[in-house]
Amino acid sequence: MSYSNLDINRVKIFNKMVFPASSREELLQAVKQRGPGLLIAVGCEKLLNKDPDLQNIINSNIAYCDGYAAKYAVAHRGFPDAQKIPGAYLWLDLIRFFPPETKYYLLGAKQDVISDTVDKLKKEFPINIVGWRSGYFDSEEEVLNEIRNSGADVVFVALGSPKQEFVMDRFYHQYPATYMGLGGSFDLYTGRAKPVPVWWNKIFKWEGLYRQLSDFTNLKRWKRQFIVFRMIYLLITNHY
């Protein structure tokens, strides 16, 4: 089923079409109903990214609010029930939601992380993993062939953003399946990254800052935090 046949509303924020899902179930139901395509988490960084190719990928697929700013913007555009849906856990909900015979391929993270991820998943779920690979590879073609030969229905792609969105889009056009971008979720799942505590989210509503403080010297991450101030300014002044 193509996106245009899917019976869901979308809301435009910063020229990106976002699905204002009010629950994880509603989102996963739409993903299941839509069939092959990309599932993209959007927060400040992706919303403010002006790359037309990234925008096109977001707008041709299902994008959901994975950040408080995105959620507030969507709520102010007439969808007060929209929820912030944490992508770092949604992929586990997807495994629970999809039929048990679904075939999964996992791509991303360092070798030891992906290997531990697969072991842990097999212990926790009755899951049909048809292939997996670290996110540090030389040939995209080789990875694509492996995915194609595996016959995967769902491909989890954890390469960080926006790299993973471009990779998923290229793969999708050559091998249509459900692709979900996961960022650093495998690191979180295997305990390499710390989850953001609930109390922090209740008080600050700024997950990125918590991750930043846990990874203080990472300059690339600091740059990302400053985007949040720009986002707050644009939301307050209604420029979105």
Ligand code: UDP
């Ligand atoms: N990664 C990868 N290949 C790459 C670059 C990154 O597999 O070429 C992995 C990296 O090991 C980490 C994830 O992608 O597991 C990125 O995590 P991060 O939290 O930075 O992603 P975000 O969700 O913030 O985009």
